[in-house]
Amino acid sequence: MKRLCVCLGAIFLFSWTVLAADTIKVWHHGGRVQQERESIEAILKEWSAKNPDYPAEYILLPEGAYNEQVQAAAMAGQLPDLLDFDASNYANYAWAGYLEPLNAFFPDSWFKRFLPSILDQGRYAPDGKYYSIGWFDSATCIWASRSMLEKAGVRIPKGLDDAWSREEFDEALAKLKASGVEYPLDLKLNYGKGESFCYGFGPVIQSFGADIINRETWRASGALDSDAAVEAMTMVQEWIRKGYVVPASLGDDAFYGSRKAAMCYTGMWMWGPHHDNLGDDLVLIAMPKWGVRQVSAMGSWCWGITSTGKNKEKTVELLDFMLQDKYVLQQANLSGAIPATSVAAAGSELYRDGGPLHLLVQELESIAIPRPAHPAYPVITAAVAQMVADVIDGRDVREALVEAAEAIDLDIEDNQGYPPFGE
Numbered sequence: 001m002k003r004l005c006v007c008l009g010a011i012f013l014f015s016w017t018v019l020a021a022d023t024i025k026v027w028h029h030g031g032r033v034q035q036e037r038e039s040i041e042a043i044l045k046e047w048s049a050k051n052p053d054y055p056a057e058y059i060l061l062p063e064g065a066y067n068e069q070v071q072a073a074a075m076a077g078q079l080p081d082l083l084d085f086d087a088s089n090y091a092n093y094a095w096a097g098y099l100e101p102l103n104a105f106f107p108d109s110w111f112k113r114f115l116p117s118i119l120d121q122g123r124y125a126p127d128g129k130y131y132s133i134g135w136f137d138s139a140t141c142i143w144a145s146r147s148m149l150e151k152a153g154v155r156i157p158k159g160l161d162d163a164w165s166r167e168e169f170d171e172a173l174a175k176l177k178a179s180g181v182e183y184p185l186d187l188k189l190n191y192g193k194g195e196s197f198c199y200g201f202g203p204v205i206q207s208f209g210a211d212i213i214n215r216e217t218w219r220a221s222g223a224l225d226s227d228a229a230v231e232a233m234t235m236v237q238e239w240i241r242k243g244y245v246v247p248a249s250l251g252d253d254a255f256y257g258s259r260k261a262a263m264c265y266t267g268m269w270m271w272g273p274h275h276d277n278l279g280d281d282l283v284l285i286a287m288p289k290w291g292v293r294q295v296s297a298m299g300s301w302c303w304g305i306t307s308t309g310k311n312k313e314k315t316v317e318l319l320d321f322m323l324q325d326k327y328v329l330q331q332a333n334l335s336g337a338i339p340a341t342s343v344a345a346a347g348s349e350l351y352r353d354g355g356p357l358h359l360l361v362q363e364l365e366s367i368a369i370p371r372p373a374h375p376a377y378p379v380i381t382a383a384v385a386q387m388v389a390d391v392i393d394g395r396d397v398r399e400a401l402v403e404a405a406e407a408i409d410l411d412i413e414d415n416q417g418y419p420p421f422g423e
Contacts, residue, residue, distance in 0.1 A: 024056045024311050024318055025080035027070075029063040029301060036334040047321050054314040067378065074098050081309035082319060087121045087299040088195065088371045088381060090132040094124045095375035095418055099304040101129035105316040113325075113341045115361075117298045121370035125215075126421050133319075134302035135328050136337030139360040139368060140203060140267050141296070142285040143255065143274050148262035149283070152179035157285050160362050164288040166235070173244045176262045185239060186255045186264040189248040189392060197388040198371065198381040199297050200265070201236070206369055208232040208291030212384050213372050213408060218421070220380070220405035224387075225398070232291060233387075233397045240392060267297070268360050269336050271350070284359055287367065296360075298368035300337055338364065375418040379411040 026044060030037060041058050048055035059080065061069050067089055073079050079098060093099050102111075102122075111119060111130060115137060122132040149156055152175040157163055164172065176184035188200065202212050210229035213220045223229070239245050246254040246261050255264035256277040263285075264270065274282050287294045303322070305315055329344040331337075332351075338360055339345040350357040372380060387404035391397055412418065 022054050022311055022314070024054055024082065024315055025059065025309075026056050026082045026084075026318075027059050027061060027080045028084040029066045029086075030060045031063070031301070031335065033334055033336075036331060039330060039334055043322055043327055047318055051314070051317075054311060054318075056318060070098070077308065079306045079308050081306060081311055081315040083304050083306050084301055085132070085304060086195070087132055087134065087302045088198075088377050090122065090302065090304060091124055091373040092375045092377055093304065094131040095126075095421060097307055099131045100307050100312070101127065101131055102133060102305065103129045105305070105312075106320075110320075113343065115338075115340055115342065115345065115364055117364040117368045117370070118340045120368075121299050121373070122302065124373055132302035132304050133323065134300055134340055135323070135331040136300055136335060136340050137298055137364055138267050138269065138300045138337055139296045139298055139363045140200065140265065140287060141360060141363070142288065143264040143266065143270065144283050144285055145255075145259070145262050145278060146281050146283045148176065148179070148181055152176045152181070152262070156283060160286045160294075160359060160366065163286050163294050166288070166290045169288045169290065170235075172263075173239065173242075177242075177244060181262045182260045183246040183250075183254060184244045184262050186246040186261040186266075187236075187239075188252075188264070188266045189246065190251055192248070193385045193389045195381055195385070197385040199299070201233075201388050202371065202384070203287065203295040203297050203369065204236060204290060205229045205232045206295040207287075207289065207293055209293070211372075213374065213380060215372060218374060218412065218417070220383075220408035221402075223405070224384070224408070225401040225405040228291065229401055230398050233391050233401065235290065237391050237394070237397055241394075268338060268357060271336055271357060275356075284357065286359055287363065294367045296363040296368045297371075298364055299371055375421055376408060376412050376415070380408050383407040 028040060044056040044058050070085065085093065090099065117137050118134060119130065122130045124131050154172040154175055173184045188196065205212060208228040208231055210226045210232065211223045214223040255261040256274045287296050303319055305319065309315055325341050325343040328339050328341050329347050332339040332344060332348065338351055339348050345351045345361055349355055351361050352358060374380065383404040387400045390400040
């Protein structure tokens with residue numbers, strides 16, 4: 001039997017609506033940027049002005065409990081017409097029957113507008129159809145202080161094909177520490193035990209040739225607890241043991257504010273504060289080849305059409321309206337994310353060819369791996385987050401990985417492989 005998490009309590013924090021019999025309900029997680037929310041409101045108001053018989057109702061929900069609220073609304077039969085969600089959760093929604101495949105509404109040519117990574121993350125394995133599409137994508141990288149690297153005598157890689165090896169990276173950490181840098185590396189441990197741990201440390205494990213789950217057998221044992229995964233997380237634990245890593249207690253600004261750190265492993269969303277504070281001293285470095293390959297994380301919040309919506313035809317038109325290149329670029333600019341379409345990316349001052357963040361587009365085109373599109377993802381991410389927290393706290397790495405893999409596999413077995421997903 002499918003197990004759904006139900007969260008009781010108030011759902012709606014904010015709602016802007018034009019009263020009408022055929023209102024299209026749109027749910028959104030709010031995000032971190034006020035201007036982004038205001039822009040969405042303006043886009044929906046523009047739609048409503050052009051489609052007075054089918055106006056859009058804009059409803060904001062708290063991001064922290066968003067998945068639980070979607071599950072609760074689904075159980076109560078109260079999902080909206082157009083649903084915003086983190087790409088990592090869409091497979092669970094598709095499996096549970098909450099979403100319609102977008103292929104039923106859009107021709108193949110429509111999807112070709114989008115970056116390959118956007119399509120990769122939205123394609124559901126059992127039927128190969130797309131259930132999610134978004135305004136933007138994300139990628140991970142190493143941000144660094146040029147002056148600190150140069151003072152320590154650390155080579156600065158140039159471009160995607162000039163990445164640091166594990167040996168070079170470890171040597172860089174040691175040189176930076178010896179040069180007087182208090183914490184050579186910020187791993188953003190302050191983000192806490194949540195989705196960021198799975199998003200951020202998944203690429204570290206994947207760099208060594210392992211993964212958080214085998215994407216053919218859909219079992220974590222043998223993948224997440226493999227020797228390669230143990231080697232990857234042992235490397236991280238060694239960084240922490242040697243005092244190279246900014247502790248969570250120091251907060252967010254050790255790299256760009258207090259300058260206690262020389263490098264920061266995070267994503268493109270930190271361009272703003274990093275550039276504002278470091279200026280020309282900021283250097284963007286491609287993901288290192290810690291193991292056998294380079295890997296970048298990817299994925300962001302997306303849109304999907306619910307199966308219970310009453311205004312399918314107009315909801316499709318609204319989604320198409322919202323995903324015009326001009327709005328894709330507009331929303332990406334406001335969020336700092338990577339525009340989801342090739343046209344919008346080419347029009348971005350940050351991400352176009354020659355722009356300061358074009359390297360991240362190149363990562364999405366070549367080394368990005370989406371989080372696993374599996375219905376068990378809520379359990380997968382929770383198990384991986386707990387594993388990372390345990391490794392940070394000094395627990396035996398193999399024990400932590402085995403426990404995480406067993407928790408994931410147990411959930412999949414309890415759900416009979418999430419049919420029709422599994423065997």
